Amino acid sequence: MNRKAQAIVLFLVGGAVLRAGSTDLYLRYVKAGLRPLLLAAGVVLMAAAVATVWYERRTRPAGEDAGEGEDGHGEGESGHGEGEGGHAHREPRVSWLLVLPLFALILVAPPALGSYTAMHTGTALQRPWGFPALPAGDPLPLNVADYAGRAVYDHGRSLEHRRVKITGFVALDGHGAPYLVRMALNCCAADAQPVKIGLTGRIPAVLEPDTWLQVIGTYTRKRTKDPVGGGAIPYLEVSRSRPVPAPRDPYDESWNG
Amino acid sequence: MTTSTEADPTEAGRRDAGDPRGGRFDSSLGLIMLLLLVVVAQGPVRRALSAPVAQSWTTVFTAVVLQALPFLVLGVLLSALIAVFVPPSFFARALPRRPAVAVPVAGVAGAVLPGCECASVPVAGALVRRGVTPAAALAFLLSAPAINPIVLTATAVAFPRQPQMVLARFVASLFVACAMGWLWQRLGRADWLRPPARPAFHGHGKGAAFWASVRHDVMHAGGFLVVGAMAAATLKAVVPASWLRGAADDPVVSILALAVLAVLLSICSEADAFVAASLSQFSLTARLAFLVVGPMIDLKLFAMQTGTFGRGFALRFAPATFVLAVLVSTLVGAVLL
Numbered sequence: 143m144n145r146k147a148q149a150i151v152l153f154l155v156g157g158a159v160l161r162a163g164s165t166d167l168y169l170r171y172v173k174a175g176l177r178p179l180l181l182a183a184g185v186v187l188m189a190a191a192v193a194t195v196w197y198e199r200r201t202r203p204a205g206e207d208a209g210e211g212e213d214g215h216g217e218g219e220s221g222h223g224e225g226e227g228g229h230a231h232r233e234p235r236v237s238w239l240l241v242l243p244l245f246a247l248i249l250v251a252p253p254a255l256g257s258y259t260a261m262h263t264g265t266a267l268q269r270p271w272g273f274p275a276l277p278a279g280d281p282l283p284l285n286v287a288d289y290a291g292r293a294v295y296d297h298g299r300s301l302e303h304r305r306v307k308i309t310g311f312v313a314l315d316g317h318g319a320p321y322l323v324r325m326a327l328n329c330c331a332a333d334a335q336p337v338k339i340g341l342t343g344r345i346p347a348v349l350e351p352d353t354w355l356q357v358i359g360t361y362t363r364k365r366t367k368d369p370v371g372g373g374a375i376p377y378l379e380v381s382r383s384r385p386v387p388a389p390r391d392p393y394d395e396s397w398n399g
Numbered sequence: 400m401t402t403s404t405e406a407d408p409t410e411a412g413r414r415d416a417g418d419p420r421g422g423r424f425d426s427s428l429g430l431i432m433l434l435l436l437v438v439v440a441q442g443p444v445r446r447a448l449s450a451p452v453a454q455s456w457t458t459v460f461t462a463v464v465l466q467a468l469p470f471l472v473l474g475v476l477l478s479a480l481i482a483v484f485v486p487p488s489f490f491a492r493a494l495p496r497r498p499a500v501a502v503p504v505a506g507v508a509g510a511v512l513p514g515c516e517c518a519s520v521p522v523a524g525a526l527v528r529r530g531v532t533p534a535a536a537l538a539f540l541l542s543a544p545a546i547n548p549i550v551l552t553a554t555a556v557a558f559p560r561q562p563q564m565v566l567a568r569f570v571a572s573l574f575v576a577c578a579m580g581w582l583w584q585r586l587g588r589a590d591w592l593r594p595p596a597r598p599a600f601h602g603h604g605k606g607a608a609f610w611a612s613v614r615h616d617v618m619h620a621g622g623f624l625v626v627g628a629m630a631a632a633t634l635k636a637v638v639p640a641s642w643l644r645g646a647a648d649d650p651v652v653s654i655l656a657l658a659v660l661a662v663l664l665s666i667c668s669e670a671d672a673f674v675a676a677s678l679s680q681f682s683l684t685a686r687l688a689f690l691v692v693g694p695m696i697d698l699k700l701f702a703m704q705t706g707t708f709g710r711g712f713a714l715r716f717a718p719a720t721f722v723l724a725v726l727v728s729t730l731v732g733a734v735l736l
Contacts, residue, residue: 147426148618154434155621159468171462179469186472190617193610201607236622236706241433243464243625249441250448252458258451266677271559328553329670331462332635335677372680 143237149194151240156187158247167247169391170254172330254392255334257313257351260323264371266335269295281305281358286324287337287394293361293376301361308339308378309356309386312349315369320349322357322378327393334393340366343380357383456636463628466667467517467699471620474518478525479612483605487530498532502580505535506573509542516544516668516694517624517703521616524707533592538580541720544668544694545572554690557672561683563735564672564690571691571731575724582719593709623706627699631665634698646681653685658725661693668694684732691728696720 143151162168163180172180246252270291276282284306292300310322313336320341325334343359357380364377437444448457494501512519523540527533544550546569558564646656657678666674671693675686696717705713 143426143430143618145614147430148614150427150430152614152617159465162465168465171458172466176466176469179473180465183469183472186476186613187617190610190613193606194614197607197610236626237618239622239625240618241430242629243461243468245437245444246457246461247465249437250445250457252448252454252461255455255458259455268677268679328673329667330466332459332466332631332664333666333670333674335674 143235145194145198148237149191149198151237151244152187152194153191154248155240155244156184156189156191158184158244159187160184162247166390167251169393170252170331173327173393173395174391176330253352254388255325255331256311257323259334260311260313260321260325260336260338261315262370263336265290265338265368265373265375266326267291267294267337267373267375273300276300276304281307283307285394285396286310286322286339287326287396289378290337290339290376293339293378294365294374298361298363298376303360305358305360305381306378307356307358309354309389310339311352311354311388311392313338314349314351320345321375322355324394325392327395331393337394338368338375340364340375340377341380342377344382345380346383354386354388355383356386452636456632459635460628460632463631463665463699464625467624467628468621470517470667471521471624472617474521475613475616475620477512477518478521478616479609481522481525481529482612483609485529490526490529490531494531494535498534498584499581501532501535502538502584503577505531506538506542506576506580509539509544509576510546510548512539512543512547516697516700517620519543520700520703520707521620524616527592527708532584533587533589534580534584537583537716538576540576541579541695542573542576545569545576545691550668550672550694553669554672557676561736564683564687567687567728567731567735568690570735571687571724571728572694574731575691575695575720575727578723578727579716579720582723583716590711591709591715592712619706620703623702624699627665627697627702630698630702631663634663647685650682650684653681654688654725654729657681657685657689658692658721658728661689662697662721664693665697665699666693682732683736684729687732687736688725688728692721692724695724 159180161184162171163177163184168177168180267287267290270288273292273296276284282304286308289301289306289308292298308322310324313321313323315321321338322341323336323338325336327334341357342362342364349355357378359378359380359382362377362379366375366377367373368375448454495504509519512522519540522543523536526536526539551565551569554568555562555565646652657675661671664674671690675689678686678689701713701717704716708716
């Protein structure tokens, strides 16, 4: 890849990262706190592209343009230790792979991890640090992990006689039983893990996986074991439910503290 | 892949371009045509990627690259600063002359580089090129992602009931880093360490040299990062989670299983503590192995080390690091946990 092509790739990758960081797109892949770093990285990559073109023009008088940049001496990978020669350096072929994240970000923009990953990964519910008293409110908004933690590890003591309101996406297991899921994320989607709540009671007749649902319901003693990983999955007795648009940040980042 | 040294440059260039007729391959033109082609074919590409497996693969792949990129850029900037603005004499003065002493000093110095492992690879590469003893630079490479304050804080947050986990992680990681440094000093041969050919950046002023180094490192390490991200996404999509269930019962198998898992998953060292915390069916020692192995060697790092230090180096260094990290975390786990 010659310098001109490298500058194009750097500029486009930088632009794609900058775009992902300046819209909500990046929230599908990484934690919200990474935003300033992403923006900075995008700016640096674009600056490197501009600097490459700038110095290329300055150091090389017009007319000589055709040569140097493309004269390589073998691949960097094979690693023969020269490189002090007068001619410019060709980057190894592996650099071409940088166009893949570019395509992924700009053309495909894959959705946040959803029901497929959720049903292939065991519930990642952990014992919460404690069970602080719940605020007043009816129905009481709770997140998936908070409800599941109280239901499983506090045996629902703080949830008795309360109506709770929980938002998550729908996932169906092999038998079509519905779960309400939220993926918890610490750093990026590669470490995202689901927390699941089984739904029982008045569930809508037709449930599409990956649609976001807000359910209102009460605690029930019923629980089950996740077939993947063997973690405990509590149930919620649903009294009302309605589809809602996907939240701005599809992941639950409360673990980040 | 195996261009011989004696081949004349134009010949090698032709073969690189994969053009059998020997015509010059214009990579700018090729790139533009590739971009156009993909834009035109985006409908079929999107359809092909709409299956759930492919979709989750693409999401994880994008996530790994996007998450690592800022840290890679940080490392590349630091590496360019070292290469251009820090004279070699600085390191000669800052580090003890005897390599055996320089190794632990460099290992502890790893604590000052915040962030995850992607930043440490280019920085260690720049240190080697700047004349730092490879043993010391390698100790830095291994310790930096594991013992910096951000990672240790994350570990403390993830294991609120086991504060000894933070200490165990610090001790085990620092010890493995220093041991690998000393091991390299004793057994390592200079010809294993073959940093790939690098252009001479001097001659056009410091600004030009700085940006040329940034461009070179991003293109190079970035390409290998993409390789690692593809491998990690593939394993995440293919390896079923039930694979782990049987491993948790046997103490020895569980340590090995989590160590291998750390290599395969290639999770950023700032986040791996949370994943380790969720693997609660495993013993604390096994989870310590996960935390010690992960920042030192995983698929993404292996690819990047190959790119920075050469394949001959990575093939020897990675298995040795893995074995030592598993042994040390078992010992430290037995004592501290």
